[in-house]
Amino acid sequence: MDWAGWAVFGLVSTAALTAVMTSAQLAGLTRLDLPLVLGTLVTEDPDRARIAGFVIHLGVGQLFALGYTTLFSLLGQATWWLGGLLGLLHAAVALLVLLPLLPGLHPRMASHRAGPSSRAVLEPPGLLALNYGIQTPTVAVVAHLVYGTVLGLLLQGG
Amino acid sequence: MESTSAPIGDYGLLGDTRTATLVSSDGSLDWFCVPRFDGEPIFGRLVGGAAAGRFRIGPSTPSPVASRRYRDHSATLETTWETPEGHLTLTEGMVADISGSLLPATLLVRRLSAHGRTCEAVVEFDPRLGEAHRHPRVSRRSDLVVCEWGSLAMSLRSDVPTVIEPGTPTVILVAPGQPVTFVVAVAHREPLIDVEPTEAWSLLLQDEQRWRVWSEGVAEGLRFREAVVRSLITLRLLTYSPSGAPVAAPTTSLPEHPGGVRNWDYRLAWPRDASIGIAAFLNVGMVDEARGFLWWLLHASRLDRPRLPVLLTLDGRRSPPERSLRDWPGYASSTPVRVGNGAANQHQLDGYGWVVDAAWVLVRAGHPLYAETWRAVRGFTDLVARRWSDPDAGIWEVRAGDVHHVHSKLMAWLALDRALCIAETHGLSDRQRRRWQATRAALGDEVRDRGFDLSAGTYTRSYGSQDLDAALLVLPLIGLDPPDSARVRGTIDAIRRDLTAGGPLLYRYPPGRDGLPGTEGAFLPCSFWLVQALARAGQEADAVEVFEQLLDRATPLGLYGEEMDPTTGEHLGNYPQALTAAALVQAALALSPPNTSTAGSVRESSPIATPSDVPDVVG
Numbered sequence: 001m002d003w004a005g006w007a008v009f010g011l012v013s014t015a016a017l018t019a020v021m022t023s024a025q026l027a028g029l030t031r032l033d034l035p036l037v038l039g040t041l042v043t044e045d046p047d048r049a050r051i052a053g054f055v056i057h058l059g060v061g062q063l064f065a066l067g068y069t070t071l072f073s074l075l076g077q078a079t080w081w082l083g084g085l086l087g088l089l090h091a092a093v094a095l096l097v098l099l100p101l102l103p104g105l106h107p108r109m110a111s112h113r114a115g116p117s118s119r120a121v122l123e124p125p126g127l128l129a130l131n132y133g134i135q136t137p138t139v140a141v142v143a144h145l146v147y148g149t150v151l152g153l154l155l156q157g158g
Numbered sequence: 159m160e161s162t163s164a165p166i167g168d169y170g171l172l173g174d175t176r177t178a179t180l181v182s183s184d185g186s187l188d189w190f191c192v193p194r195f196d197g198e199p200i201f202g203r204l205v206g207g208a209a210a211g212r213f214r215i216g217p218s219t220p221s222p223v224a225s226r227r228y229r230d231h232s233a234t235l236e237t238t239w240e241t242p243e244g245h246l247t248l249t250e251g252m253v254a255d256i257s258g259s260l261l262p263a264t265l266l267v268r269r270l271s272a273h274g275r276t277c278e279a280v281v282e283f284d285p286r287l288g289e290a291h292r293h294p295r296v297s298r299r300s301d302l303v304v305c306e307w308g309s310l311a312m313s314l315r316s317d318v319p320t321v322i323e324p325g326t327p328t329v330i331l332v333a334p335g336q337p338v339t340f341v342v343a344v345a346h347r348e349p350l351i352d353v354e355p356t357e358a359w360s361l362l363l364q365d366e367q368r369w370r371v372w373s374e375g376v377a378e379g380l381r382f383r384e385a386v387v388r389s390l391i392t393l394r395l396l397t398y399s400p401s402g403a404p405v406a407a408p409t410t411s412l413p414e415h416p417g418g419v420r421n422w423d424y425r426l427a428w429p430r431d432a433s434i435g436i437a438a439f440l441n442v443g444m445v446d447e448a449r450g451f452l453w454w455l456l457h458a459s460r461l462d463r464p465r466l467p468v469l470l471t472l473d474g475r476r477s478p479p480e481r482s483l484r485d486w487p488g489y490a491s492s493t494p495v496r497v498g499n500g501a502a503n504q505h506q507l508d509g510y511g512w513v514v515d516a517a518w519v520l521v522r523a524g525h526p527l528y529a530e531t532w533r534a535v536r537g538f539t540d541l542v543a544r545r546w547s548d549p550d551a552g553i554w555e556v557r558a559g560d561v562h563h564v565h566s567k568l569m570a571w572l573a574l575d576r577a578l579c580i581a582e583t584h585g586l587s588d589r590q591r592r593r594w595q596a597t598r599a600a601l602g603d604e605v606r607d608r609g610f611d612l613s614a615g616t617y618t619r620s621y622g623s624q625d626l627d628a629a630l631l632v633l634p635l636i637g638l639d640p641p642d643s644a645r646v647r648g649t650i651d652a653i654r655r656d657l658t659a660g661g662p663l664l665y666r667y668p669p670g671r672d673g674l675p676g677t678e679g680a681f682l683p684c685s686f687w688l689v690q691a692l693a694r695a696g697q698e699a700d701a702v703e704v705f706e707q708l709l710d711r712a713t714p715l716g717l718y719g720e721e722m723d724p725t726t727g728e729h730l731g732n733y734p735q736a737l738t739a740a741a742l743v744q745a746a747l748a749l750s751p752p753n754t755s756t757a758g759s760v761r762e763s764s765p766i767a768t769p770s771d772v773p774d775v776v777g
Contacts, residue, residue, distance in 0.1 A: 028460075028461045028462065028463075029461075030461070031457065031460040031461055031474065046528050046530045046531075047528055047529045047530060110399065110400045110401065110402075111257070111400065112176070112193075112194075112263060112400050113176075113256050113257055113263050113400075114175075114176075114257060114399040114400045115174065115175055115176075115254040115255040115256060115257055115399050116175050116254050116255060116368070116369075116399060117255045117257070117368065118399055119446060121402060121449070121450060121453045121454075122457075123400065123401040123454075123457060123473060123474065124400055124401075126473065130473075130475075131401070131473040131474065132474075133461050133474075133475070134475065
C-alpha cells in the first residue's frame with residue numbers, strides 16, 4: 001500500500017472531482033451541489049453548509065481513495081485506465097445507490113413521501129439524481145471518471 | 159356540449175400534498191393523477207370522458223345533497239345525501255403525513271355511514287390509466303382487489319363482504335351504526351402496502367387533527383378568517399411537499415370558456431405563484447411555509463440563473479413539450495386537452511418583480527437573506543436592469559407575440575426598487591447601487607410617459623395601446639405613483655368601468671384580445687387585486703363590499719377556479735386555483751386591522767410590500 005500516495009493523491013483527486021462538479025453547476029448543467037448537500041447534514045445555513053460540506057467531502061473523498069488504493073494494491077498495478085474503470089463503477093454506485101438512499105439519512109432532505117409536517121427543504125435527488133437536472137448523471141459520471149483517472153495516474157507514477 | 163362531468167364548482171378537493179383528487183357532489187372521484195400531481199390520471203373522467211374511469215361511492219338512486227362541507231379546519235370532506243331510506247354520509251380524505259410509518263405514499267380513505275334506516279349505496283370502481291385509458295390487470299389477494307399497470311399498482315380494500323369488481327357498479331347496504339370504509343392505496347415502483355380499513359380511518363382522523371393544529375397558526379383576529387383558513391389549506395394541499403413546489407392547479411385543460419380552446423396544463427409550478435405564496439403565508443404567521451417557497455424558488459431556478467424560468471415541473475425540470483391528448487373529449491367538449499405547457503419558453507419580465515418583492519417581504523418581516531439568496535436576487539435584478547427595455551409575453555402569457563406590457567414594466571421597476579430596499583441592510587457595491595438607481599429612474603420615466611394614456615387618464619395594457627389590463631391593479635401597491643394620485647385612481651376607475659364583467663367580476667383584458675378564437679370568463683384573482691387596490695387607495699368600504707361579493711361567489715366548499723362565467727356564475731379554468739386562493743388571502747389581509755399579526759411575523763397587507771416601516775433587520 002502506498003500510504004503517502006493515498007494521503008496526497010486522494011486529496012488531489014477529490015479536489016479535481018469537486019472542480020468538475022462545481023464548474024458544471026456554475027455552467028448551469030446540474031443543481032447537484034455536493035458541498036451543500038453534505039454540509040446541510042450539520043447546519044441549515046447554506047453559506048456555512050458549503051464550507052462544512054467541502055471539508056466533509058474531502059474526508060469522504062479520502063475514504064473512497066483508500067478503497068481505490070487498496071484495490072490497486074490487490075491488483076498489483078495502478079494505471080489511469082484502471083482508475084477510470086473504478087471511477088465509472090463509483091459513479092454508478094453513487095447515482096444508483098448512495099444518492100437515492102440519502103433522503104433516509106439526511107435530516108434536511110425531503111423524500112417522495114414528505115407531507116405537510118415535513119420541514120425538510122432539500123429536494124430528494126431521485127433516481128440517477130435526475131431531480132437535480134437532466135444532465136446530472138452525465139456530470140457525475142465525468143466527475144468520477146476524472147477522480148479515478150487522476151488517482152490511477154498519480155499512483156501509477158508514484 | 160354535454161359533459162359527463164359535473165359543473166367545475168361542484169367538485170371538492172382532496173389531497174395529501176403529493177397529489178390530489180377532485181370529487182363531485184354525487185361522490186364521483188373524476189380526477190386523480192398518480193403518483194403525484196403531474197402523473198398520469200388513473201381516474202380521468204373530468205376531461206377524458208366516461209372511458210377515462212372514475213371511482214364513485216354514493217346513493218344508488220339520484221338523491222339530493224342535504225349538506226356538504228369540509229370538517230372544521232381540515233381537508234376531510236363530508237357529504238350527506240337524503241336518500242329514500244334515510245341520510246347517507248360519505249366522509250373522505252387522503253392521509254398526508256406518512257413519513258416515518260410503513261404506509262403507502264398515496265392513501266385515500268372513504269367511509270359511508272347511514273343515519274335513520276339502512277341505506278342502499280353504489281360503488282363504481284373503474285380505474286383506467288393514462289392517455290389510452292388502459293385497463294388494469296386485476297387480481298384478488300384475500301380481501302384486496304389489486305389493479306396493476308406494470309410498475310404502478312392500486313389496491314382497494316373495504317370492510318364490506320361484497321366483492322367489488324373493477325368496472326362494474328356494485329350495490330351495497332349500509333346499516334346505521336355500521337359504517338363501511340373503503341381504502342385505496344397506490345404504489346409506484348415499490349411494493350403495495352395494505353392498510354386495514356379501521357386503521358386507515360384512524361389515520362385519516364389523526365391527519366384531520368394535524369390540519370386543525372396547523373390552522374391554529376393563522377392569526378385569530380384576522381378579518382374573514384374562515385375564508386382565509388380554507389384558502390391557506392387549499393394552497394398547502396397544492397404544494398408538492400417533496401420539493402416545496404406550488405402547483406398552480408391539480409388539473410389540466412379545464413376550459414376558460416366551455417367549448418373553447420383556452421385549455422392549459424396547470425399541473426406545474428410558476429415562480430410567480432411561489433412569490434405570492436411567500437407573502438400569503440408569511441403575513442398570516444406561517445414562516446416555515448414562506449421559507450419553503452423561497453427555498454424552492456432558489457433551488458429550482460439554479461440551472462437558469464440569472465434568468466428566471468416561467469414555469470417548472472414539480473422537481474424543477476423544464477416542462478415537457480406541450481401536446482394534445484388524442485381522442486380526449488375534454489370538459490364540456492373543450493378541446494384540445496393538453497399536457498405540458500408551451501408558456502415555459504416565454505420571456506416574462508414581471509416574474510422578476512414578484513420574486514424580488516417576495517425576498518423583500520421576508521427581509522421586511524425581520525428575516526435576513528442568506529448570502530446565496532441575496533446573490534440570486536442581485537442576479538435577477540441585474541438581468542432586469544439589462545432587459546427591461548425588451549418586449550415580453552407578460553403575466554397573461556399571451557401567445558400572439560411579445561409587446562411592451564405596461565404591467566411588466568411596472569414589475570421591473572418594482573424589482574429594482576425592492577432590491578434597492580434590501581440593499582439597505584445587505585451588502586451592495588456603490589457602482590451596482592448607482593446603476594440600479596439610474597435604471598429605476600429611467601424605467602419610471604418611460605412607463606409614465608409611454609404607458610399612460612393622457613386623454614383617458616389611465617395606464618394602458620401596453621405602450622401605444624388603448625386597451626386596459628386588470629393586472630395594473632398592482633399600481634397602488636408598488637409605489638411608482640402615490641396610491642391616492644390621479645393616475646392611480648384614474649387607472650382603478652377605468653379598469654372597474656371598462657373591464658367589468660358585472661358585480662365584483664373583472665376581465666383581465668378585453669375578452670378575446672389574445673390572438674385565440676373565442677372568449678373567456680372573468681379572471682378571479684384580478685377581483686381580489688381590486689380589493690387590495692381599493693383598500694390601499696383609501697376606499698375601504700368599497701373594498702369590503704367587493705370582497706364580500708367575491709366570498710359569495712365561492713363554491714359551497716369555499717374554493718375558486720381561475721375564472722368565472724359572468725352570466726351563470728360557473729367556475730371556469732383549472733380548479734381549484736392556487737393563485738386565486740393566494741389573492742384571496744392577500745385581499746383579506748389588506749382589509750384586516752393593521753395590528754393583526756401573529757407571533758413572530760410582521761403583517762404586510764399586500765403581495766407587494768411597500769418599503770415603509772422597515773423593521774430592524776440583521777444585515
